[in-house]
Amino acid sequence: MKKRNLFLAVLLVLSVLLAACSKPPSSSEGASSNGGSEGEAEAESYVIKMGHAASQDHFAQDSAEKFKELVETNSDGKITVEIYPNGQLGGEREMVEAIQLGNLTMAFPSSAVLVAFSPSMAVWDLPYLFKDHETAHRVLDGEVGQEILDSLSDKGIKGLVYWENGFRHLTNNKGPIANVDDMKGLKIRTLESPMQIKFWSATGANATPIAFTELYAALQQGTVDAQETPLSLMYSMKFYEVQKHLSLTGHLYSPWPVLINQNFYDSLPEDLQKVVMDAAVETRDYNRQLSQEDEAASLDLLTGEGMEYTELTDEQKKGFQEAMSTVYEDVKAEVGADIFDRLMEDVGL
Secondary structure (H helix, E strand, O other), rough: OHHHHHHHHHHHHHHHHHHHHHOOOOOOOOEEEEOOOOOOOOEEOOOEEEOOOOOOOOOHHHHHHHHHHHHHHHHHOOEEEEOOOOOOOOHHHHHHHHHHHHEEEEEEEOOOHHOOOOHHHHHOOOOOOOOHHHHHHHOOOOOOHHHHHHHHHHHHHHEEEEEEEEEEEEEOOOOOOOOHHHHOOOOEOOOOOOOHHHHHHOOOOOOEOOOHHHHHHHOOOOOOOOEEEEEEEEEEEHHOOOOOOEEEEEEEEEEEEEEEEHHHHHHHHHHHHHHHHHHHHHHHHHHHHHHHHHHHHHHHHHOOOOEEEEEOHHHHHHHHHHHHHHHHHHHHHHHOHHHHHHHHHHHHO
């Protein structure tokens, strides 16, 4: 009888232990309380860490803050956005790699640095591809633009939309540049893009890739004589302090692909995925308006700081275009005839 009672007691203890082990946890990792009554399901909260390389005075920061406002408001506080400007989290290449690894959630780098992650991004390095903002927006927001964004997905990166950096122009500290012949021997900083190195070399310049976060110091120390960025970026980064001459070449339209870690995006409930995507689209329209307003104002600001500028004629721009056009066949070979030919049809070239 005693043995039977002992056996029943052991069974009872085992049953209690098994029940305790099978009990589900009260909340998942990273969850935060929604302030409801006891027993109410706890709500998940998410943090988006967003980095960019521009200064806090640039409209890039205004764009990021607009995105933050929209996401936090429309998610009812379920998503918090933290913004890290001025290359605080590294150069653009480093930020893209951090997104891949999941150490950074979002960024909007220059498209040129993305060629290392998707060869098709090289199409945005084609000089004189877009004749105006409207053509650029139509193509970027269209089928070809989306296809190129989607090409990043197998690298752990989701491309949301394209924001705008603007048309790029040339500055230097040697003398006025109006013709392609004036480029000979000029040491110019380029983006980290093989195609950009090639088309600047085709003008006779000595092209050197330098991270944007290191550019001011490189100009100040004479490591390079020249650089090329949109006007608003020249002003916000105070390049007028180390560059004397500005040439309005308009040689390249620079988009900002807005990137997010694929796993993070996929982990969001569908309603929050929509919040993030809708915010990226609404911010895109706001960003493009800011970009064009800043571009119009920046020329006066730069000349007010003592920069001398040269406005190129159509014939002078044509000389740059003809010298740089050698990269078109290289890009076609890199990205494939299908997407290249569809792009040429879209832009009317």
